[in-house]
Structures are given as C-alpha cells and as structure tokens.
Amino acid sequence: MTYGDYEIKNGHLYISGADSVELAKExxxxxxxxxxxxxxxSCRELKGALDKYYESNGLITxxxxxxxxxxxxxxxxxxxxxxxxxxxxxxxxxxxxxxxxEKVNYHGNNKTDEEIRMGISFGVGRFVVDNKEExxxxxxIADELGxxxxxxxxxxxxxxxxxxxxxxxxxxDSKFGSAIQTGAADDITDFALTLENxxxxxxxxHIGSQIFEQEPFVEAARVMLDFIDETxxxxxxxxxxxxxxxxxxxxxxxxxxxxxxxxxxxxxxxYVKAHREKVGKKLIHxxxxxxxxxxxxxxxxxxxxxxxxxxxNIRTYVSVDGxxxxxxxxxxxxxxxxxxxxxxxxKKKDNIVTVCGKCCESGDMLGEGVxxxxxxxxxxxxxxxxxxxxxSMASNYNRIPRPAxxxxxxxxxxxxxxxxxxxxxxxxxx
Ligand code: LLP
Numbered sequence: 001m002t003y004g005d006y007e008i009k010n011g012h013l014y015i016s017g018a019d020s021v022e023l024a025k026e027x028x029x030x031x032x033x034x035x036x037x038x039x040x041x042s043c044r045e046l047k048g049a050l051d052k053y054y055e056s057n058g059l060i061t062x063x064x065x066x067x068x069x070x071x072x073x074x075x076x077x078x079x080x081x082x083x084x085x086x087x088x089x090x091x092x093x094x095x096x097x098x099x100x101x102e103k104v105n106y107h108g109n110n111k112t113d114e115e116i117r118m119g120i121s122f123g124v125g126r127f128v129v130d131n132k133e134e135x136x137x138x139x140x141i142a143d144e145l146g147x148x149x150x151x152x153x154x155x156x157x158x159x160x161x162x163x164x165x166x167x168x169x170x171x172x173d174s175k176f177g178s179a180i181q182t183g184a185a186d187d188i189t190d191f192a193l194t195l196e197n198x199x200x201x202x203x204x205x206h207i208g209s210q211i212f213e214q215e216p217f218v219e220a221a222r223v224m225l226d227f228i229d230e231t232x233x234x235x236x237x238x239x240x241x242x243x244x245x246x247x248x249x250x251x252x253x254x255x256x257x258x259x260x261x262x263x264x265x266x267x268x269x270x271y272v273k274a275h276r277e278k279v280g281k282k283l284i285h286x287x288x289x290x291x292x293x294x295x296x297x298x299x300x301x302x303x304x305x306x307x308x309x310x311x312x313n314i315r316t317y318v319s320v321d322g323x324x325x326x327x328x329x330x331x332x333x334x335x336x337x338x339x340x341x342x343x344x345x346x347k348k349k350d351n352i353v354t355v356c357g358k359c360c361e362s363g364d365m366l367g368e369g370v371x372x373x374x375x376x377x378x379x380x381x382x383x384x385x386x387x388x389x390x391x392s393m394a395s396n397y398n399r400i401p402r403p404a405x406x407x408x409x410x411x412x413x414x415x416x417x418x419x420x421x422x423x424x425x426x427x428x429x430x
Contacts, residue, residue, distance in 0.1 A: 005035045006384075013345040013382050015300055017411030020342040024380045028419070029304045030322035032391050032405040034067075036075065038298035039387075043079035045261040046290065052262075053269035057283045061105050063246045063291025064090050066388035071407055071416035072295065073097035082125070084246075084289040088115040095122055105152065105204075105243065105289070109176050110134075116141050120149055126241070127151045128204045130177060135192055142197035152204040152243055153178065153192060155185045157223040161208035161216040161247065177205070180227050189231055200237070202284070203228060206245025209292060212258060217268040220244055225275050228284070243287035244268065250296045252385045253336045261293075292388040299387020301327065301403075302342060305379040306358070315368075316353045318375055323357010324364040325400045327383070327390045331363050339370050342380040347373035355381070359398045391417070396425055 007014040012021050016035040023033060046060045061082035064073065068090045074097050076083060082103035085091045094104055101123040108115070109130040116138055119127060129135055129151045142149040154177035178184035192200050207220050224242055232238055249258045269286070276283050303320035310316045329335040339355060341347065349371040357364040366383065375381075394402045401420035406413040 005038050008345045011344055011346045013342040016408040018408045018413050021380050024302045027404055029302050030326050030403040031302045033300045034407045035298045036407045036409040042294045043081055049261050049265040053266055058286035061289045062294050063289045066291030067295040067392050068093050070097040073099045088118050120145050128154050130154050139195040139197045148197050148199050150199050150201045152202050154204045157205045157220050159207045159216050159220045161211045202239040202241030204243040209247045210249045211247045212249040214267045218271050221268050221272050241285045246290040248290050248293040250293050253338050296385050296388035301383045301386040303381045305381055307377055318353045318355050323359050325397050326394045326403050328393050330366050338384045339372050340382045341373050342382040349373050
C-alpha cells in the first residue's frame, strides 16, 4: 500500500507535489485532498497480486462506501476495477460517472423495492443478497422487468476477525447474511434455486474491516470453499463466483502495522488455487472488495486552527474549522489519526493536545493525546489517512456545510467536489 505521497519542502507539507498551504489558501478549509497517484497505485498493486498468484481470474471491486463520488468512480473504472455499491445513491453516482454497471456488485441488507428496481434496470452485474425476503422481491421485480438477475448469496462464515466490534461482520451474530453453522445458508441457497428469475452466480462473505492479519482471510476462504463443495454435491448445481469481501487494514498512526497487498493476498490466493486443484475444479472467479485501503491512505484533510486554549494542568484544546461533521470517526470508534502542522511540517512534535471541532457538542473531537508541534491560531492542520469513511460519513450537524474535495496529481489540483453552500442546505426545506 502506498501512503499519502508526502514531502516536506521549505517547512511546508506537500501532497503529490502540491503545497498544502497553498491548497488551503486557494480552496479554503476544511478541505479534503486526495492523491490520485496513491489511489491508482493501490488499484495496480491489488490487480498485480491477482495476476501473480491467481492467473488474473477475478475482479477487485472497490467498496465505494469508503468514498463515493463521481471522480473516484471514474478513476476506479480507468484502472479496470469493478465497484461495490450499497445503496440507490451509490448506484446513481456510479451511473452518473458512466461506470460499467455489469462490473457493479450491489450490496445491502435491506434494499427497498425502488432500489431493487433501479439496480436491475441499470443492469448491475450481481446483487449480493442478504435474506429470503429480498430474494422474493428481486425475483418478482426481475420478472416484471423481464430479466434474470445474477446474485451472490451473502454468507456469514463464522470467522472472527480481530477488529473493532462495530466493523466486525463475519460472525454468526451479525445483521448481515446467512450463517453456515445454523443451516440458514443451506436454506437460502435451496430457496434461491427454486426462483425462476434468479441465477446464483456464487457466494459472498465479508469478515470485517481494518484487519491486519492474513489468517482470517485464509480461514474465510477455507470455510467458503468447503461450503461451496458441499452445496455443489448436495444440489448438483455449480457456482462460478466467490467474493471474499474487503477489510484490509491501513496505517492511521505509527501504532498500525499494515501488511502490503501482496502479503495479505498471497496466502489466501495460494490457498484457493491449491484447494481448487485438490478437488479437481477449475479456478473459481474470485472477488475482493477493499474500500478503506484504496481511498484511505490517499486522503488528507486540511483545517485552519481557530484557537489554542490551554487549561493549566488539564489539557490544551486546539480548535479547528471542521470536526465531527467532516470526520466522525474519533467520536464513533475512538479512531486515531496523525496530525501535522502543514505550514511548519519540519518542526518537532513536542506538544500533546486535544484537537476539537467547531460543533456545539463536547464530544466533537478529532483526537486526544495528539502529538503536535508548536501550534497557533491561523496554522493549517493536516490530518492524514482521511480518504475513506470521512467525506462519505460527513453530516450537516449544526448546519455546517460539507467541505470541498480536490484531487492532486503531479502538483496540480482539480476540484472534484464543490464546497456545499448555505443555500443548498436550505433548498430542500419547505
Ligand atoms: N464489503 C462489504 C460487504 C463491507 O461491508 C465493507 C465495509 C467492505 C467491503 C469494505 O471494507 P473495507 O475494505 O473498507 O474495510 N465506517 C467504518 C467502516 C465500515 C465498513 C463497512 N463495510 C469506519 O469508518 O471504520
């Protein structure tokens, strides 16, 4: 995985060749800055691993929930990846970016009829189906539209990944999917096979997010391949696809020790290949759907420091012009980030501060116990690894407009998302 593409020149933090202090001046703050090269490098590393260890027999679908905007869809498409969408909104964004819909997997544990209709008429490649009720509705709507919809059935393999409980999904007790151990996975498969407008392409699992180990992925592959073998023997049907989800961990701070894509994927790809050879079957079409690891390391958020308040013997609050509205992850998960004073990026970090936002809410913080160099009002504060689950989880709490986003390549920035205006926020009010 590539990170940030940072350099320090004349004391300023540069992102992919662009001076972040100048970017803050030109586009104002808060500002999301994405390095296009970092996104592209991740896409290529992922594809490279599939080519090297699995004869290119698969598709990486970018989980767009991490950052779903048209520019991201265009870059992902130009790198030859597919897309994982999880709502009507994400489907529409992909469509608006002219993303090839046959390369879209459509997820979600409670798709509405309207979304199902939209997905089928857009021609999405595969629906990832969570439950029987959904199957019934897809079958009915596909019938009305005169189509047969390919699906992947979402299975919970019972693999416990060591990650935050909010982003853990592979265990039996999950709102997602049908568990193998309880027999629910067999039930939903048998049921799907009876439906005329449904074609089961294969199976899907996702064990969690921000995972730093290889073993859970190999274990998930083992459980899923055994399940497929047993199901094929039991039903005399054959399935072509297996998607093993996303979840590759990234580095937010020095505490995080992420593996490279090669390190994560080699064992699981080698395992799947060996298994298929052992059982005498051709390679199953394999999918992975990373979101965080493609978008996250490419993003930096720039803020302007508004005030520095020292409470003697307690702590120092550094207030910035954004906060939980553009990055709710510290509030939600206690997620740690790395902070840099972008206009004095070469200075030693010898202060410990609390970085807080501008919302009327005491918990509105971006980090506590944060290491920072000398800091004053007017400084530009950069937060790294904010490309995933920041803009996509942003809100208008306190009627704060969502920030703009630029993409940078070879020192040149271009606007990808315009800053929201006050008028836009009031527009829908009657
Ligand atoms: N596939 C499925 C079915 C998923 O549910 C997810 C993430 C992914 C792929 C992508 O996982 P990734 O590679 O990004 O780890 N808001 C949380 C993360 C929630 C992840 C939800 N599902 C956060 O900010 O950490």
